[in-house]
Amino acid sequence: MRKFFENSKQALLITITMFVLCGFIYPFAVTALAQGLFHHQANGSLIEADGKAVGSELIGQTFTAPQYFWGRVSSVNYNVYTKEDTIPDEKGQVNYSGVSSGTFNYAPSNPELKKRIEADIEKFLLANPSVKRQDIPADLMTASGSGLDPHISVKAAEIQVERIAQASGLAKDEIEKIIAANTEKRTLGTFGENKVNYLMANLDIMKKMDEK
Amino acid sequence: MWQIAIVLIIYLPLVILTGHYLFRVTMQQKTWLDPIMDRFDAVIYKLCGIKQVDMTGKQYVLSLILSNAFMVFIGYLLLRIQAMLFLNPNNIDNMESTLSFNTIISFMTNTNLQHYSGESGLSYLSQMLVIIFMMFTSAATGYAACMAFCRRLVAKTDTIGNFFVDFVRVITRVLMPLSIVVAIILVAQGSPQTLSANKTVQTIEGKLQDIALGPVASLESIKHIGTNGGGFNGANSTTPFENPTVISNIVEMLSMMLLPGACVVAFSLMVAYRKKKTIFGKQGLSIFAAMGVLFLVGLATVYVAEKAGNPIISELGISQELGSMEGKEMRFGVAQSALFTTVTTAFTTGSVNNMHDTLTPLGGLVPMFNMMLNVVFGGKGVGLMNMMMYVLLTIFIACLMIGRTPQFLGKKIEEKEMKLIALCILIHPAIILLFSALAVATTAGVAGITNPGAHGLSQVLYEFASASANNGSGFEGLADNSTFWNVTTGLAMFFGRYLTIIIQLAIASLLAKKMFHSDSVGTLKTDNTIFTFLLVAIVLMIGALTFLPALALGPITEHLQLYLHSS
Numbered sequence: 001m002r003k004f005f006e007n008s009k010q011a012l013l014i015t016i017t018m019f020v021l022c023g024f025i026y027p028f029a030v031t032a033l034a035q036g037l038f039h040h041q042a043n044g045s046l047i048e049a050d051g052k053a054v055g056s057e058l059i060g061q062t063f064t065a066p067q068y069f070w071g072r073v074s075s076v077n078y079n080v081y082t083k084e085d086t087i088p089d090e091k092g093q094v095n096y097s098g099v100s101s102g103t104f105n106y107a108p109s110n111p112e113l114k115k116r117i118e119a120d121i122e123k124f125l126l127a128n129p130s131v132k133r134q135d136i137p138a139d140l141m142t143a144s145g146s147g148l149d150p151h152i153s154v155k156a157a158e159i160q161v162e163r164i165a166q167a168s169g170l171a172k173d174e175i176e177k178i179i180a181a182n183t184e185k186r187t188l189g190t191f192g193e194n195k196v197n198y199l200m201a202n203l204d205i206m207k208k209m210d211e212k
Numbered sequence: 213m214w215q216i217a218i219v220l221i222i223y224l225p226l227v228i229l230t231g232h233y234l235f236r237v238t239m240q241q242k243t244w245l246d247p248i249m250d251r252f253d254a255v256i257y258k259l260c261g262i263k264q265v266d267m268t269g270k271q272y273v274l275s276l277i278l279s280n281a282f283m284v285f286i287g288y289l290l291l292r293i294q295a296m297l298f299l300n301p302n303n304i305d306n307m308e309s310t311l312s313f314n315t316i317i318s319f320m321t322n323t324n325l326q327h328y329s330g331e332s333g334l335s336y337l338s339q340m341l342v343i344i345f346m347m348f349t350s351a352a353t354g355y356a357a358c359m360a361f362c363r364r365l366v367a368k369t370d371t372i373g374n375f376f377v378d379f380v381r382v383i384t385r386v387l388m389p390l391s392i393v394v395a396i397i398l399v400a401q402g403s404p405q406t407l408s409a410n411k412t413v414q415t416i417e418g419k420l421q422d423i424a425l426g427p428v429a430s431l432e433s434i435k436h437i438g439t440n441g442g443g444f445n446g447a448n449s450t451t452p453f454e455n456p457t458v459i460s461n462i463v464e465m466l467s468m469m470l471l472p473g474a475c476v477v478a479f480s481l482m483v484a485y486r487k488k489k490t491i492f493g494k495q496g497l498s499i500f501a502a503m504g505v506l507f508l509v510g511l512a513t514v515y516v517a518e519k520a521g522n523p524i525i526s527e528l529g530i531s532q533e534l535g536s537m538e539g540k541e542m543r544f545g546v547a548q549s550a551l552f553t554t555v556t557t558a559f560t561t562g563s564v565n566n567m568h569d570t571l572t573p574l575g576g577l578v579p580m581f582n583m584m585l586n587v588v589f590g591g592k593g594v595g596l597m598n599m600m601m602y603v604l605l606t607i608f609i610a611c612l613m614i615g616r617t618p619q620f621l622g623k624k625i626e627e628k629e630m631k632l633i634a635l636c637i638l639i640h641p642a643i644i645l646l647f648s649a650l651a652v653a654t655t656a657g658v659a660g661i662t663n664p665g666a667h668g669l670s671q672v673l674y675e676f677a678s679a680s681a682n683n684g685s686g687f688e689g690l691a692d693n694s695t696f697w698n699v700t701t702g703l704a705m706f707f708g709r710y711l712t713i714i715i716q717l718a719i720a721s722l723l724a725k726k727m728f729h730s731d732s733v734g735t736l737k738t739d740n741t742i743f744t745f746l747l748v749a750i751v752l753m754i755g756a757l758t759f760l761p762a763l764a765l766g767p768i769t770e771h772l773q774l775y776l777h778s779s
Contacts, residue, residue, distance in 0.1 A: 006261075007271070011279035013260035014376055015349075018383065019286065021256075023345035026388065030395045030430040034405035037396065042405045044425050044453070046413070053413045056423050058402050058452040061415050068417070072542065079422040080415060099331045099410055099422040101447035103539050105569040105689030107667035108522040109770050113538065117528055136530040138521070142538040145450030145567040151542035153534060184543075191215045192458035193534070193545035206416050 049203060060150040061199050066127065066167035068205060069152070069160055069198035072139060073120060075104045076147040103143045117141050130162045151195035154183055168209055178204045216511070216551050219462055223469055228492060230470050231477020237385050238359045238378070238478060249385050256384070262376045269721030272360050273714055275375040276353060280320055283349055287342045288316045291334075300335035301409035307333065314698040319346035321709035322354050322591055324435075324442030324562050324684035325675075325701055327693040331424045331445050336407060343442060344431050348391075351438030351592045352382045355475070357713050358593025361600070362479045364720035365621055368728055386471070387437060394433035394467055401463075402456030403429040428453050436467035439591045441562025441684040449552075449565045450541055461548050461565060468561040472589040475596045476500045483621065494739035495621075499599055502747040506588045507558050510578040515550040517575035523774055539570025550575070557582040560591035562684025569663070569671065569687040573771035576687070577763060580674050583681040585755045586640055591682055594709075597716045601636050603738070604629070604719075606750045610743075611736050619735055622728040629719055636715045641758040643680040643704050648672050648762065656696035662689040666773065670766035675701060680708035 034042040045057040055061055060071045062080040071078075081096035088094050106113035120141050125131060140156040157179045165172045182201040186192050236243045243249075257264065267275065291307040294300065307315065311327055318325045319342065330339065356378040363372050399405050404425045411423045428444045432454055435441060441448075449455040455464060480496020492500075521532035535546035544552070549566040556563055557579035568579055582588050587599040604618075608625055611618035618625040651657030651672045661668040671687040678685055679701040686692070692701070737743065 003271075004274075007275050008278055010260055010262055010376055011275060012282050014256075014262070014279055014379065015282040015286065017256055017259055018349055019283075019341065019345055022348040022383070022388075023341035026348075026391070027340045027344055027427050027430040030392060030399075031405050031407060031427055033392075033396060034399040034429060038399045041402050042399050042429075043408075044404045044406070044411060044423055045402050046411065046423075049416065053411065054416055055413055055421060056452075058456050059421075059423055060452075061417075061421055062419070063417060065417055079424075080419050081421075082419050099424045100329055101331065101424070101445045101451045102329075102688065103447070103450075103567045103570065105567060105662065105687070106538065107569060107663040107665075107670075107689070107770070108524065108536070108538070108572050109665055109667055109774055110663050114524050114528070117525060117530075121528060121530060133529045134531060137534060138525060138530055138532045139534055139537045139542055141530055142525070142540075143570075145539045145541050145565070145570075146445075146447040146452065148447075148452055149541050149543075150452060153542060155531075187458045190218065191462065192543055192548055195542045202416065 047200075047203070049206070054203070055199055057197070057200065058150055059148045063198075063202060066163055067209070068202040069157055069164065069196070070140075071152055071198050072149050073116070073141065073143040074147040074149075075102055075143055076100050078148055101146050101148055103145050103147055128159065128163045131159045135159055150197050150199055151184070152198050154179070154194050154196055157196040157198065157201070164205065168205060169212065170205065170208055174208060175205070178208070213547070215547050216515070219465060219551060223466060223473070226466065227470060227473040228477055230474040231492075232481065234386065234471070234474045235478040235481040237381055238363075239482070243385070245385055245389075252384055253380055256380050260376065262374070262380070264374055264377050266371045267374050268371050269360070269364065269717050269724070272373065272375045273717050276357060276713070277710070279375075279379070280353060283346065284316050284320050287319065287346060288312055290338060290342050291315060294335045294338045297335065297337050299337035299340070299407065301407075302335070304333065304335045310695050310698040311693060314702045317702045317705050318684065319343060319440070319442065320350055321682050321705045322350040322438070322440060323679060323682040323705045323709070324440045325679055325686065325705065326442050326684070327698055329446030330443060336426055339431060339444060340427060344434060347431070347434045347438050347440040347442070348383055348387055351387060351434070351440065352379050354591060354593040355382045355471070356593070357717065358475055358597050359478075361597050361716055361720045362482055364724040365600070366482050367724055370721045370724040387434065390437050390467075391430070391433040394437060394463060395429040397463055398429040398432050398460055401460040402452070403432055403460070404453055405429040424453070432464070433467065435563060436464045436561060437471065439468050439472060439559055439561040441556065443563060447567075449563045450567065455565055458543060458548060461544055461552065464563070465552055465555050468559050468563070469555055469589070471592050472559045472595050473500070475593055476503070476589075479596060498739050498741070498744045499603060499747070501744045502751070503587070503589050503599065505744070505748050506585070506751065507554065510558065510582055510588070511551065511554040514554050514571075514575045514578045515547065517572045518546045518550050520572070522572060524777075536572050536575070539567035541566065553579050554582070556685060557683060558588040560586065560595065560681055560683040562678065564685050567688055568674070568685055569689040573667075573767040573774060576670060576674070577767040579685065580670070580677055580767065581755065581759070581763070583677040583683050584641070584644065584759045585751060586681040587751055594682070594713065598712070601633050601716065602751050602754070603747060604633050605637065606743070606747045607736060607738060609750065610746055614736070616734055616736055619729060619731075620738060622730065623723045623726045624729065629722055632715050632719050632722075636712060636719070637754065639711055640680055640708060643708055644673065644676045645758075645762060647676045647700050647704050651676070651696075651700065654696070656694065660691045660694060660697050662691055666766055666769035670770065673762055673766055676704055679704035682709050
């Protein structure tokens, strides 16, 4: 019995010690190191335009205007909302209830998946009449896992050039240059996929349009 | 393909190196960190009144359970009152009671099944004091149990090692230093590490966007190193802040593969210890090879299935050159996602870099099967212990076939051990299948299913496989934050973890007390290629026999429906 009591005491004390070491000291130490060494990244890699934060390099955004690149489907709408979305409607429902992440979690066999993709294809073809259906890459019509994907495939960017050129008044080769400037190649030529950061590309488009 | 092969090639030297270090830490041999760490540990021992005396198997288990019980108690309390405490800049509310129960069991058992979403369910204080704390301690618990098990297998006495000493040493000398290094790498790649509140920005289209911040990197590193798997955000390692680049993706994968593999290496060195110095002991190598074969077969299956895409999407007439992209991230693509999926379920971490619910049926079958077997490397420490159960079973069956006395490392395997081994191997499938049956038979269980048809059953099977294997990933569509799901998966995690550990340590204690017999010509060799193949065959046979009927009704039916429908 004395042995049991002593064991319990050690177990309790080790719990408290580790509680302080792992739960307090460790995260604070890492925070201090991170803030000192990589201040920009540690605070969310925020990007600024005219001195105000407009987003994060690593997080995608919803774009609906025709002069900007459109991203992938998101079940959380990239946590983008307007003031009206936070006001409850007559049923007490709000369109935006707070920050989250995730996807629709539709199984490949789920009929809802087919319905959603079909509707999105129709909408896209209507806005981009010059694009053929078989040229649309799947990444643009499928939902990302996080709902915050900041990238689209290079092909998904290229098929939007025509529409963007028309709406923005920029020349096609100017937009192609913007795509090239924001394309991230496979890491070391091998790892991952070639992709375009469309938020950064859209900021470039905005700057170019402001210059005109 | 190359990008997968290169990652695996980088892994091999790393795992051997870490295995040697782990061996030194476990056997209390000299390492270059000793001058600093000895003093550091001494302070902890003094604070906690730990005397470095050896324990019997029973005392070891008792200390393990007692300390885990205290941790559960403190953690539960914190979750229930988090709204009133400090470091809560986003004003998160207290957690509901069944959800708190599920969350605490989940993190204490190294499962990290999450029925809440981190962004909206936990304050920064809870993320640190409950989640990060438990990620360290549950990993250290699993590892301590494993090393106690291994030491008893190779030793001649049952009284060896002190739980508290093992527990402290693995945290201060392995988990903590590694976590700090990996966390800084992740911050360099783009993971935030701040205590300030979420940021709201105005987009260039004039709308608002909320950006969730927090001390992400410090959680992210131990999440993988300790094979924990619970994400800071709801969508886990798919979110750009938890896994910003391909480099971070590879670092996270290597982090979770490192220690479970190193446990096997450390075990091999313990077995070979008395004979000669070696890089990788033969006994451990044959086990490592068996795990490797099972891993590679699974990996190839996921990759091919995902690359082929979804026939229903092809039917809609768009290009599926990239493979099945629903639920995946563009920066990873199919190759990095397939590798991550296989690694996270083989090494039972449970973090995800793509949403498993959206995997093609065969692509989803592999992670599910990995967790059902629960021996393909497995979680930190416990994976090796589970595999040892199959090793002993294989020896027993093989010896019966050739008419020899079953013997492993000089210890005879007899009736009493075999009964416990059989029980231990049966607990896991019993938990998964019985709870799944309960879920599909009750309205409260069925209410959670969100995908129609065969995939609905897959969601249920996956959830319990994940809970019992202490993995923690999910077919996340499942609406699992209800009393039914919180309680049943909580129990599955609890029994899957502690019953197994207790039985396994009991078996090791029984073997430790036995007479040592030198190997003779008649003894079955357990460290050659033939044994590796036997082991793989037995694992697959037991796995197939137990789970095939359920798998046939779930993913296999869904696969056939998809392809028959579209042709």
